[in-house]
Amino acid sequence: MSHKTPLTRSDIEDFLFAEAELLNTWRLPEWLALFTGDGVYYVPSTDVAPMASPENNLFYIADDHFRLSERVKRLMKRTAHVEFPRSKTMRLVSNVRILAQSEDSLSASAAFITYRTKDAVTDTYFGTHYYQFARDDAGLKIREKRSMLASDGLRAQCRISIII
Amino acid sequence: MPHAIGPAVKIDTARGTFNVARRNFVDPGILQAEHDRIFDHCWLYLGHESELREPGAFLTRAVGGRNLLFTRDNQGKLNAMLNACPHRGAQVCRERSGVAKTFQCFYHGWVFGTNGALRGLPGADAYQPDFQQRPETQMTHVPRLECFRGFVFVNFDRDAVSLEDYLGNAKEYLELVADHSEAGMAIVGGTQEYAIRANWKLLAENSFDGYHAATNHATYLDYLKSTTGGLVPIALSGTGRALGNGHGVVEYKAPWGRPIAQWIPAWGEEGKARVDAIYQKLVERHGEARAERIAHSNRNLVIFPNLVVNDIMAVTVRTFYPKAPDLMAVNGWALAPQGEHADDRQARLYNFLEFLGPGGFATPDDIEALEQCQAGFSNMREAPWNDISRGMGRQTPAYDDEAQTRSFWTEWNRRLFGDQA
Ligand code: FES
Numbered sequence A: 001m002s003h004k005t006p007l008t009r010s011d012i013e014d015f016l017f018a019e020a021e022l023l024n025t026w027r028l029p030e031w032l033a034l035f036t037g038d039g040v041y042y043v044p045s046t047d048v049a050p051m052a053s054p055e056n057n058l059f060y061i062a063d064d065h066f067r068l069s070e071r072v073k074r075l076m077k078r079t080a081h082v083e084f085p086r087s088k089t090m091r092l093v094s095n096v097r098i099l100a101q102s103e104d105s106l107s108a109s110a111a112f113i114t115y116r117t118k119d120a121v122t123d124t125y126f127g128t129h130y131y132q133f134a135r136d137d138a139g140l141k142i143r144e145k146r147s148m149l150a151s152d153g154l155r156a157q158c159r160i161s162i163i164i
Numbered sequence B: 001m002p003h004a005i006g007p008a009v010k011i012d013t014a015r016g017t018f019n020v021a022r023r024n025f026v027d028p029g030i031l032q033a034e035h036d037r038i039f040d041h042c043w044l045y046l047g048h049e050s051e052l053r054e055p056g057a058f059l060t061r062a063v064g065g066r067n068l069l070f071t072r073d074n075q076g077k078l079n080a081m082l083n084a085c086p087h088r089g090a091q092v093c094r095e096r097s098g099v100a101k102t103f104q105c106f107y108h109g110w111v112f113g114t115n116g117a118l119r120g121l122p123g124a125d126a127y128q129p130d131f132q133q134r135p136e137t138q139m140t141h142v143p144r145l146e147c148f149r150g151f152v153f154v155n156f157d158r159d160a161v162s163l164e165d166y167l168g169n170a171k172e173y174l175e176l177v178a179d180h181s182e183a184g185m186a187i188v189g190g191t192q193e194y195a196i197r198a199n200w201k202l203l204a205e206n207s208f209d210g211y212h213a214a215t216n217h218a219t220y221l222d223y224l225k226s227t228t229g230g231l232v233p234i235a236l237s238g239t240g241r242a243l244g245n246g247h248g249v250v251e252y253k254a255p256w257g258r259p260i261a262q263w264i265p266a267w268g269e270e271g272k273a274r275v276d277a278i279y280q281k282l283v284e285r286h287g288e289a290r291a292e293r294i295a296h297s298n299r300n301l302v303i304f305p306n307l308v309v310n311d312i313m314a315v316t317v318r319t320f321y322p323k324a325p326d327l328m329a330v331n332g333w334a335l336a337p338q339g340e341h342a343d344d345r346q347a348r349l350y351n352f353l354e355f356l357g358p359g360g361f362a363t364p365d366d367i368e369a370l371e372q373c374q375a376g377f378s379n380m381r382e383a384p385w386n387d388i389s390r391g392m393g394r395q396t397p398a399y400d401d402e403a404q405t406r407s408f409w410t411e412w413n414r415r416l417f418g419d420q421a
């Protein structure tokens, strides 16, 4: 097996900016393909410890891969009433840092601000994404994305009906 | 007395109609009257015993427009105090939760015990010798605090009836939840704190509305069908019941899995063995009929005015308070048996999140529905009435009728407008 060159911050930024673009344009099935076959997506509640487990803490979202693919299916339907008509969203990703990497894995964090506009009301989600990536010759896949809100719950935003 | 511009609720038994004025959801005068006549006099849910385990444990929580400090003092007794310093009013405790020996007000440094008694103050010799012992220098307790099967309630009306009398027929349903486990029930870590840009009463209606599932939650039902092995072949069916005092419940069979105790294929053979054992235990403790009811029926309970206990694919406890006529703050918790098997706990929490909460596959569509109703009420001058007549002629109301909703509004109307309503 060939030795891979270490990835740089701008490699990760390219990945995250492309991810944001897929989400902003509602190309959710393509976004889902960024995950490994067992990739998961978490949004913890804001009064639990930073790396709390969803197995014994109540989160806002704790999707295993099956549920995540069902979330994408649901959001693509007209009957996902909360997103009909679809909201307009804009994701800003910044402060990207590689936390650790090896030949076949990489972890990174990034600050985010996500705006969601529907019916002339704009809600703002902000915090830090933590990513665990799997790396092979084809590139990076997301094994875990954990979006930690820096707000007090969702008092201001009311719901979390999009992928932030 | 709120200024009545025509009736708030209109009942016509001959025509079989029950109508609610849309003004009730938008009028600031109505909201003020609700504070004065409902939230200042009804029993309001504060928290669950399990949230304060050891002496000195505390949490702060907004209840009925007040900021409360809820403690288990060093004698092990529960206290609910107004979180305002007797000196000049600052919030004494500014943390969300924790364990403390004392609370020190950061403004001038008065120190209070976990029961709110003044323990000391800087420069005590500048005051009269008995100053520290006077009632007005202690933290103020909420006038009434009572518990029922682990659920802790407060009342700001010293003369209110007892909690048990207030709960009345609703007690039976809280007991069914409390009886899930002989080890007792506890709130799971993590609070869902969100809001809905709609009037608070819309969430009371929605929480036990069996009528909206097929359309509003179409995608959730689609999801259930695609889970491993699908569902158990049980059709949605059941009854609605007005419980008096404004409380109401719908009780019904449903095809989803219940950790206590209805197995679904997705939980596998090991899961089946555990669910069977839980069921067997329920039979030993409660007999076949009650065990069957605990395990295989679902219940959406609303305790007037704003406590929801839904014993469904998981158990959720939820409160919601008005911040404005068109805005409410919602808190959601998961309640679960203490010492539950890790796999059952995980299944329970995943069940919860699949449906419930602001990131679930169902609740966001409820939020959307409530906000769309609120938007629709802008048209109330020309389109002034809501209809909640479903099942009015029926002897036994079905789970998807609106008898329980009429019960809520009848009590609401009585509390606001009295007998002249
Ligand atoms: S306001 Fe608390 S010590 Fe002065």
Ligand SMILES: [Fe+2]
Binding pocket: B206, B212, B216, B217, B362, B363, B366
């Ligand atoms: Fe609903």
